[in-house]
Amino acid sequence: MEFETVIGLEIHVQLNTKSKMFCRCPNAIASQINADPTSLKLRGTGFNADRRGLKLEEPNTRVCEVCMGMPGVLPVTNKQAILWVVQAGLALGCKINNFTKFDRKHYFYPDLPKGYQISQYDEPIAEHGKVEVEVLDGEKNYKRKVGITRVHLEEDAGKLVHPEGVDYSLVDLNRAGTPLLEIVTKPDIRSPKEARIFAENLHSVLRYLGVSEANMEQGNLRVDANISLRKKGIKELGAKVEVKNMNSFKALERALVYEEERQKELLSLNKKVVQETRGWDDAKGKSISQRSKEESQDYRYFPEPDIPPLKFKQMGWDIEKIRKELPEMPVEKAIRFEKEFGISPYDAEVLTSEKELADFFENAVSKLLKQKIEKSLAGKKTANWMLTEFLGLLNKEKITIKESKVSEEKLAELLLMIEKGKISGKIAKEIFEEMFRTGKPASEIIKAKGIKMISTEEIEKVINKVIKENPKSVEDYKKGKTAALGFLVGQVMRATKGQSYPQIVNDILKKRLK
Numbered sequence: 148m149e150f151e152t153v154i155g156l157e158i159h160v161q162l163n164t165k166s167k168m169f170c171r172c173p174n175a176i177a178s179q180i181n182a183d184p185t186s187l188k189l190r191g192t193g194f195n196a197d198r199r200g201l202k203l204e205e206p207n208t209r210v211c212e213v214c215m216g217m218p219g220v221l222p223v224t225n226k227q228a229i230l231w232v233v234q235a236g237l238a239l240g241c242k243i244n245n246f247t248k249f250d251r252k253h254y255f256y257p258d259l260p261k262g263y264q265i266s267q268y269d270e271p272i273a274e275h276g277k278v279e280v281e282v283l284d285g286e287k288n289y290k291r292k293v294g295i296t297r298v299h300l301e302e303d304a305g306k307l308v309h310p311e312g313v314d315y316s317l318v319d320l321n322r323a324g325t326p327l328l329e330i331v332t333k334p335d336i337r338s339p340k341e342a343r344i345f346a347e348n349l350h351s352v353l354r355y356l357g358v359s360e361a362n363m364e365q366g367n368l369r370v371d372a373n374i375s376l377r378k379k380g381i382k383e384l385g386a387k388v389e390v391k392n393m394n395s396f397k398a399l400e401r402a403l404v405y406e407e408e409r410q411k412e413l414l415s416l417n418k419k420v421v422q423e424t425r426g427w428d429d430a431k432g433k434s435i436s437q438r439s440k441e442e443s444q445d446y447r448y449f450p451e452p453d454i455p456p457l458k459f460k461q462m463g464w465d466i467e468k469i470r471k472e473l474p475e476m477p478v479e480k481a482i483r484f485e486k487e488f489g490i491s492p493y494d495a496e497v498l499t500s501e502k503e504l505a506d507f508f509e510n511a512v513s514k515l516l517k518q519k520i521e522k523s524l525a526g527k528k529t530a531n532w533m534l535t536e537f538l539g540l541l542n543k544e545k546i547t548i549k550e551s552k553v554s555e556e557k558l559a560e561l562l563l564m565i566e567k568g569k570i571s572g573k574i575a576k577e578i579f580e581e582m583f584r585t586g587k588p589a590s591e592i593i594k595a596k597g598i599k600m601i602s603t604e605e606i607e608k609v610i611n612k613v614i615k616e617n618p619k620s621v622e623d624y625k626k627g628k629t630a631a632l633g634f635l636v637g638q639v640m641r642a643t644k645g646q647s648y649p650q651i652v653n654d655i656l657k658k659r660l661k
Contacts, residue, residue, distance in 0.1 A: 148415060150376040152407050153384055154336035157371040158349065160235075160328040160359045161303065162228050167324035168302045169222030169265065169454075170213035175204055175321040206308070206319035214302075214324030216260030221453050224249075228300060228326035229272070229457065230469070231358040235328055236273025236298040237470045238352050247272045248456040249300075253447045258305035258318050266301035266329075268448040270456075273298035280345050282338075291341050294333035303327045328358065334373070334384065339403035343396050346370055347500075350396075351477040355502050363395050370399055375420070376410045385410075386420040390434055392427045402427040406434055480505055488512065488526025494534060503549045508533055514559030520566060528562050536576060540583050552586030553579075561589040573645035574598060598646070603655070606639070606647050610655055613638045624660055632656060 164174050212220045236243055250268040276295030281288070303325040308317045330349070336342050350368060353361040361368040370393055375385040390406055393399040405427075410420050425434040459466060475483070481495040484505075490498075499505045508529055515525035537558070541548060561579060564570050570578065570593065578592050585592075592598075613635055614621055623631035632653070639652045 149379045150411055150414060151379045152337055152339075153334045153375050153377060153387075154339070154342050154403065155334040155373045155387075156330075156332045156336065156342060156345065157373070158330040158332075158346070159303075159369045159371075160330070160353060160361060161367045162231055162326040162328055163357075163359050164225055164227045164231075164326050166225060167214055168225050168228055168300070168326040169324055170211050172209050172211050172214055172324065174325055175209040204321060206317070206321060209321045210323070214260070215320055216262070222265065222451075224454060224457075225326055231326075231356070232272045232298060232300045232328050233459075233464075233466070233469055234356055234473060235330070235353065235358060236276065237466075238356060238473060238476060239273070239276040239278055239295050239298060239330070239349075241273035241276030241295055241298055243273050243459070243466045244270060245459050246270060246456060247459075249451040249454045250448045251451050252301075254445075256304065257316070258307050258320070258323070260305065260320060260323060264302060264304065265451055265454070267299035271297040271299035272457075278345070278348070280341065280348055282341055282344055284340065291335070291337065293335045293341075293345055296331045296333050298328065298330050301327045301329060334375075339400045339407060342372060342403055343400040346399055347396050348477070351500055351502075355474055355476055357474075363393070363399075366394075372399065372403055374403055374406050374410070376407070376414060385414075386422045388420065388422065388434075389424045390427055391424060391437070394429070398427065398429050401429070401432065402434060405432065409434070477505075484508075484526070487522070488530070489523035490526055490530045494530045497534060497538075498530060501548070503547060504533075507548050507555055510555040511559045511562075514556055515562060518559075518563055520563070524566075525562075528566065529558070532558065532562060536579055537583075540580070551583065553582050557582055557586075557588050564589060564593075568651070570598065571640070571645045571647065571649060573640065603651065606643065606652060607655060609639050609642045609647075610652070610659060613642065614659060621660060632660075 162174075166172060167174055213222055233243055247267065248270045249265050251263040252266040252268070253263045255262055274295070274297045276298065278293050278295060280291050280293060282291055303322050305318055305320040305323040308319055310317065332345070336345060346363075346368075350361045350363075353359050353368070359367055363370065372390045372393075373387045374390060375387040377383065377385045388406060388410070390402050393402050406425070413420050421436075421439075423439050424437045426437045427434050477499045481492070481499040484490055484495040484498060485492055497504075498508045511529050511533075512522075512525045515529065516522060520528075537548070537551075537553070541551060561575055561582065565572060565575050570589075575589075578589050578598075581587065581592050582589060617635060617638065620631045620634050624635070635656055636649060636652050639656070640647060640649060
């Protein structure tokens with residue numbers, strides 16, 4: 148029996164506003180920190196005291212009467228958060244509703260101080276959008292259109308902390324009241340891989356907009372997936388299971404692959420799939436039942452009485468103007484890079500996956516263009532170097548391009564030296580590794596090491612020796628075996644310790660072998 152997988156995503160994104168959604172408390176979720184389970188003086192969820200040098204906050208220090216849910220207080224909406232949700236809605240192809248309101252969503256949990264969450268229900272800020280994702284599946288390359296049901300705004304809850312070795316939990320409300328952007332897709336996704344690609348693309352869009360760090364590992368972006376299976380050819384949806392607690396894009400795909408197989412096995416045995424919420428345990432590689440799945444009526448929604456509805460036209464907001472002021476999105480930028488710099492679609496997609504990476508590439512190319520390097524050559528050279536040498540070192544050190552010591556100017560200087568034949572590619576790689584480690588420019592490293600390319604006369608002497616020592620390769624080349632030329636070039640490069648330009652060696656060898 149053949150089954151079709153149906154997936155819809157609910158995505159929560161913590162917005163990087165200076166203050167919380169309904170009060171003036173500082174927004175303490177620019178980065179998440181896990182509580183220290185070995186100490187009762189818990190570190191909570193304040194700013195990350197990592198390599199960026201941000202201050203670490205103690206639990207319950209970024210709170211006030213409003214976000215703690217004290218009686219008699221009145222919430223006031225955060226204008227910046229509303230604007231960012233409008234921008235996100237436009238970027239996802241949504242219709243922006245002129246009239247929108249907030250609602251109370253009731254549920255009882257220790258980290259929800261008011262006993263309800265201020266959210267949106269039947270009148271969201273944006274709805275009816277569509278996003279196209281490109282999927283490469285082996286030899287097959289296809290596009291999937293994913294509908295966006297709604298994009299709305301709500302407040303985040305606090306966080307429960309579970310110290311090790313004690314029989315109680317603690318509540319940290321630093322996160323309570325943080326502006327949350329929620330994106331709900333239609334059940335248009337048909338595989339775990341498509342779900343991962345959609346989430347990765349959304350991550351890029353949010354980073355380009357500058358509304359959130361959108362890191363799953365830090366909890367800035369949280370993805371809940373609803374997955375069900377149905378017999379192929381049947382329109383009616385099967386019983387859906389919500390999967391939570393995925394902390395990376397790869398974990399999202401792994402969790403859905405597991406759940407897909409679990410449901411397929413149940414249905415193949417004519418067993419019923421229970422509609423429920425399951426938590427993903429990445430270490431064990433399986434999902435675990437948590438509770439029955441709630442429906443909208445369980446939350447007892449009703450309009451938030453303390454916050455007036457928003458009417459954008461009356462507020463003087465020009466939605467079309469906001470649309471025109473949106474930054475260039477990743478897909479648009481990738482298409483432009485292909486046309487403008489002649490790079491491949493794959494290279495363009497990788498370079499535009501992160502805004503910082505795309506900006507670095509474009510700035511480095513512009514430096515080369517000022518040195519009269521042809522545009523497509525500058526684009527291809529820069530792309531090749533960034534996608535191999537540069538990204539290799541960044542991934543090895545687990546840092547971003549923004550944190551690297553190599554600037555656009557320094558990379559452009561190195562590429563210009565290669566292009567003008569001042570250094571070979573082999574030597575350039577060694578120099579680049581030192582540039583990456585020390586931050587010194589290529590010219591300074593070359594001067595300190597006394598590196599210089601040898602003259603044509605010296606190259607000819609080495610070539611004479613290599614030809615004399617490798618008669619078999621010479622004969623192979625004369626018989627039409629072109630690979631022999633590559634071997635001989637390699638021998639010359641080795642003998643000159645990389646201090647000869649490969650193209651010059653290649654040209655001289657060809658002439659001599661004739």
